[in-house]
Every structure is written in C-alpha cells, then in structure tokens.
Amino acid sequence: MPTQREIAAFEAGIKLGALYHQFVGSPVSPKTAATLEQAITESISLQPYVRSVDVRIDRQMLEENAFGYRELEGRMIFAEVEIEYRGEKIKARLEYDSGTDYPMMRLL
Amino acid sequence: MPTQREIAAFEAGIKLGALYHQFVGSPVSPKTAATLEQAITESISLQPYVRSVDVRIDRQMLEENAFGYRELEGRMIFAEVEIEYRGEKIKARLEYDSGTDYPMMRLL
C-alpha cells in the first residue's frame, strides 16, 4: 500500500508530465507568452488534488525564428505545482538545468 | 508548380492540423474555456500567412467528469482560419459534423 505522501508525489508527477507533453510544441512569442502561461496554469489546475500551479515561460529563450515566433520547448518552462492529497501537501518543480541541458522535474 | 491559391489552401490546412493536434487533450472546463480559446487563437496566429483565427469551444459539450472537468476533444472545437499568401486569401473551418460524428475540416 502506498503512503498518502507517495500518492501526493505521484499526483505531482502526473501534473508535470501532463503539462510538459500537452503544451510543448505550441507556437509562442514574447507577446503571447503570458496568455499561454495562464492557459497552462488554468488547465493543469483543473486536475485532481491540485492546490496551485505556477507557470513561467522564459522570455529570453523566445528569440524569434525566421517567421517571428518559436515553439514552446521544455527548457523554456519553469513550473511549480502544489498537490494536496488527504491533507498531505507536496510541491514539485520543472526547471531547466543548464548543466545537463535537461528540463529537470523534481520534488521540493 | 502549385498555384498561389493552392499554397494558401495548404497553409490553411497546416494551421487547422496544428491547432487540433497540439491542443486536443488539454484539461478544460466552462471556467477555463475562454482562456484556452484565447491561447489557441494567439498561438496559431503566430504561424506564417495567418490573417485571422477564431476559436470557440462548445460549452455544452463541457459537462464535467467525476473530477469536475473534461479534456478538449476535436468535436468540441469550432475554428476558422484566414490565410493570405501573396494576396490570395483563403478561409478554412474546423467544425463538428454530428451526422458523421467527425470533426470536419474544410475550405470555405
């Protein structure tokens, strides 16, 4: 039997995996990043056991391509989710790690 | 050699295909649908040769699941894009066809 904290951690992982793989690939620019952040935040907030979601898209990585925009990549995303499952609260974060060049997800 | 209208039609198809397959699966509810519509509109508007995008999510299809939300399905989306390629303008639409139970895309 998993503990309630393990379940909360599992739920946190679901949210970050969902957020990442749903929205990576979306066309985005400095002008549209705020709306996309809000849409991602509201969307993931609907999922079960979510207390809060914070999403920020790195504006400096949004240098434009030849057509004036980019597509959202994992390394551009900073996201934190807080889960509450039966009173147990857990926070997790997605953040680009430049050392490994990897969009790292971890429990806080 | 394709004509300029054929290229405009091709570009319209790209936009509807992108819109559909990028955002289908996103958690959505009546409260978050407007933000998601705006994010989709702004995102697709960034792509080349787009004059306008109009996206509406069918609120009546957003009846809630056991956890109070739904995931965006193709049949919930009405979308129109207008493309302009070298002066040639073409409109295309994504709209659910209840007769065939299919989210139909077509040139207008």
Place this chain on the structure above:
Amino acid sequence: MPTQREIAAFEAGIKLGALYHQFVGSPVSPKTAATLEQAITESISLQPYVRSVDVRIDRQMLEENAFGYRELEGRMIFAEVEIEYRGEKIKARLEYDSGTDYPMMRLL
C-alpha cells in the same frame, strides 16, 4: 526531504502523465494499434528510472468513424509503468474506470 519511495512515485506519475498527453489524439485503428503501442512503450521506456512499460490499446473501443479510424483517447489506454529509483521499485497504472468514466491513474 522526500523519501526515495516518494521520488519513485513522482517519477511514475511523470511517465503516465507524459504518455497520456503526448499520444492522446493520435489517429489509430485496429490495424495500427500494435505499432502505436510499441512506439509508446519504447518512447516512455527511454525516460529516467523506467524498468518496464506495458501499453495496451482497447481494440473494442476502436470502432471506426466515418473515415475508418479513430483518435486515441485516454479511456482506450491501459498502461503500467515500473520505476526503480535507487533500489526502490514502484508500479503505477493507467486504466479506464467505467464507473466514473475517467481514465484513472494510480499507484499499485
């Protein structure tokens, strides 16, 4: 500090969230389901700390639309992932729950 089992549970959640939101929406039919299952399995198996992935698409839910195919929906997917993080092993499952009409993810 999270425990190693909590981290394993978190990693399991990431994999199921990724699997779901990456591949839902893919056109699929009874003839192509086996290849798609294999591609999903191999893809998710690449992610960190995965020991095994098992993916099955419900053939009975693949009744064809007017054009002879369907798009992959969450409720069509049965998936199990086994994670090993520093010796701690955790299994998680995605399975459609007909009672709540919800594609349920849970730790086993």
Place this chain on the structure above:
Amino acid sequence: MPTQREIAAFEAGIKLGALYHQFVGSPVSPKTAATLEQAITESISLQPYVRSVDVRIDRQMLEENAFGYRELEGRMIFAEVEIEYRGEKIKARLEYDSGTDYPMMRLL
C-alpha cells in the same frame, strides 16, 4: 468554390500540421527512432485522402542528453505525404531548412 487541387493541397497541409504537433515532444533515441517513424507513418496514413506517407527522423540530430535520449523536434523530421482527392494528386514535404533554422512545409 475551391478547386479540387486546392482541396487536395488543404488536405496535405492538415496531415503535415497534425503529424508535427501530435508527435513533437515524444522521447526518442537512435534505437527507438525506427518504431516511432513507423507509428507516425501508420497513424497519418489513416487520415482521409492519404495515398502515402514517408517519415524519417534524423539520426544525427539524436545525440543523447544526460539521460541517454532526446525529444522529437520538428527540425529532426523529414516527412512527405501524397494526397489524392477525386483524382487530383498532390505531394507535400516537411523538411528542416538550416538557412532559416525552420522546419519548412511546402507543396512539391
């Protein structure tokens, strides 16, 4: 009224837009690329009016990250689709253009 060639071009655009935005973000490595290519090919082949689909993932761009894999990016994909709509045949291609650093889609 659109011509039949314009409709064929529109359908070609849908397929490339769908292919791109459905599968970009999928974990992939040199060992799994062939299965993913096959799954994408079979999936897009199901859509209406498709005569053929050819998908190749650039193995040289699959240099591994710190965890031994990559995620599929648009620039890694070469794809050609052939559409037949009421006897009119049209081919379109997705191919990375290094000059503009853009995954270009065009009618052939």
